[in-house]
Amino acid sequence: MSRRVTRNPRRGRADSPTRTLPKPSWRLLTELLRKIFKELPDSRTKGLCCADLCSASLVCRAWEPATSAQIWTHVVIRSASALRALMDCSRASEPRADRAATVRILELEFLDNDEWLVGEFPFDNIGENHQDIGETLLPLQAEFVRFIPRFTGVRALFVSTGGDVKFFCPSVPVTGAFLSSCPSLDVLQIPGPTLTLSGEPGMARSEAKLGPRHWGDRPPVVGPEAMLAELAFYEGFNVSAVYLLMRSLEQPVVELVLTGLDDWWGQEVDMPSFEGGPLSKLVVVELDGWYYWHFNAIPMRIRPPCIASPSAPSTNPIDGVQS
Amino acid sequence: MFHRANLRNNSKNGRSQVGQNRNSKKKPVAKLTLITEDNESFTVCKKVAEMSMFFKNMLQDTEGIPAPFIVPNVSGYDLKKIIEYCSYHCLDTDCPNDNDSLRSRRDRKIGHWDETFVRNIINKDGDPVIDNLVGLTKAAYFLDIPGLIWLMTKSIANTIDPKPIAEIREIFNVPVPSEREEEILQR
Structure with a gap:
């Protein structure tokens, strides 16, 4: 083995003969590496450049966990x-650690002209070919529903849409899977989940009606041990699905946001009973559009007083919600 | 080099020479003597030492100035730089910490003095830049000095940010992974 006398300029004196070893600069504690990578710019640069965290993870295995x-x-x-x-990727990382379990915030963004929107995931068919929820799951969507329980640490789920697809939203199975199998879920902000309307195949949307089976005796999707505190549905166009999910929550939510939905095609929706349910601990309520006219009395009746949200619609005075 | 608090490195002149704060001549300033792992001795004001959570907790626990304190895991060079940093920043109130949001951390700029401080580390005689930065980062982490940890981690991030993977490996002396390891990493 080769030996040589080295002079360490940091200490200013000659050291005793030492083995020639690579300098361990890269052997930083994982905690320190995390701090360093937190400072890296969040760029989307492609290629072999360390501007992206993904590239930094390829430097060596010691850096990969951080x-x-x-x-x-x-x-x-x-x-x-x-x-x-x-x-x-999550499945590939299983032997060491399931990466899905490290996710804290999950965002699903649906953009215009995207094949996963038009093709299959995650929408039920409305109008033509509509079926019951269990039968409309397409392969990728069904796979995703089975995968969702791996997100054991997710704290917030945000679903956003853009352009003309603002009415599309995750299906009830997808939303329900997050609610029922992610015990740390604290915030849920999604468009109102879709639910197939009852009616005959080929029936126009305006003729479809909400079936009473949607208010059936379904088990709660969120148990009392869950942490869900903020529930926000926006731009959804299926009121029954929203109410179904709200009604099936056992854990009372603190903040409820129901916005959008200016037009419900004149359909009548049976109001479910919320007494003693998920609305018993409401502190902040934000309602507008259709929800304001049909729902505003319920939170007030269940747990007054509610705080008016500053983002309430200007056309509908929110004073009525304050008791 | 400008120091807000007085500091003398005893190892250089061979005798204890404790500076006095000009504004508090009547009241003696509490001092702390630190001995590094390579037997270099430093005397610092209590106020400067308390920039380190490690020393702050120790001083609270001991309720007074202890005898010369041996600082493990920190070399003389690193402690000298740490004292230089703490002497300048000991009066600061705004200090980055882990509770800051990711965006605010990334948007935070390195100040002019800090920039010069880091450049001086880089200009250390012949040593690789990253070696000194990493050494100082470890020491700052051990002594728990949030501001210096942020400065060092930011500087290291700036050093590695615009470079390709191969160059990063060279700078950090990371052994090039085998083909199989590379494949695992890619996956």
Whole structure:
């Protein structure tokens, strides 16, 4: 083995003969590496450049856990291929640690002209070919529903849409899977989940009606041990699905946001009973559009007083909600 | 180099020479003697030492100035730089910490004095830049000095940010992974 006398300029004196070893600069504590990677710019630069955290994770295996923790803390999915990559990557990492369990914030973004929107995930068919919820799950969507329980640490789920697809939203099975199998879920902000309307195949939307079976004796999707505190549905166009989910919550929510839905095609919706249910601990309520006219009395009756949200619609005075 | 609080490195002049704060001549300033792992001795004001949570907790526990304190895991060079940093920043109130949001941390700029401080580390005689930065980062982490940890981690991030993976490996002396390891990483 080779030996040589080295002079360490940091100490200013000659050291005794030592083995020639690579300098261990890269052997930083994982905690320190995390702090370093937190400072890296969040760029989307492609190629072999360390501007991206993904590239930093390829430097060596010792760096990978720290970068992965950073990468997987906040995940944004914008396409079906990205969703599949997320599931495949998580499964591939299983022997060491399931990456899905490290996700804290999950965002699903639906953009215009995206194949996963038009093609299959995660929408039920409305109008033509509508069926009951269990039968409308397409392969990727069904796979995702089975995968969702791996998100054991997710704290917040945000679903956003853009352009003309603002009415599309995750199906009840997808939303229900998050609610029922993610014990740390604290915030849920999604468009109102879709639910197939009852009616005959080929029936126009305006003729479809909400079936009473949707208010059936379904088990709660969120148990009392859950942490869900903020529930927000916006731009959804299926009121029954929203109410179904709200009614099936056992854990009382603190903040409730129901916005959008200016037009419900004149359909009548049976109001479910919320007494003693998920609305018993409401502190903040934000309602507008259709919800304001048909729902505003319920929170007030269940647990007065409620605080008016500053973002309440200007056309509908919110004073009535304050008792 | 400008120091807000007085500091003398005893190892250089061979005798204890404790500076006095000009504004508090009547009242003696509490001092703390620190000995590094390579037997270099430093005397610092209590106020400066308390920038380190490690020393702050120790001083609270001991309820007074203890005898010369041996600082493990910190070299003389690192402690000298740490004291230089703490002497300048001991009066600061705004200090980055882990509770800051990711965006505010990333948007935070390195100040002019800090920039010069880091550049001086880089200009250390012949040593690789990253070696000194990493050494100082470890020491700051051990002594729990949030502001210096942020400065060092930010500087290291700036050092590695615009470079390709191969160059990063060279700078940090990371052994090039085998093909199989590379494949695992890619997955």
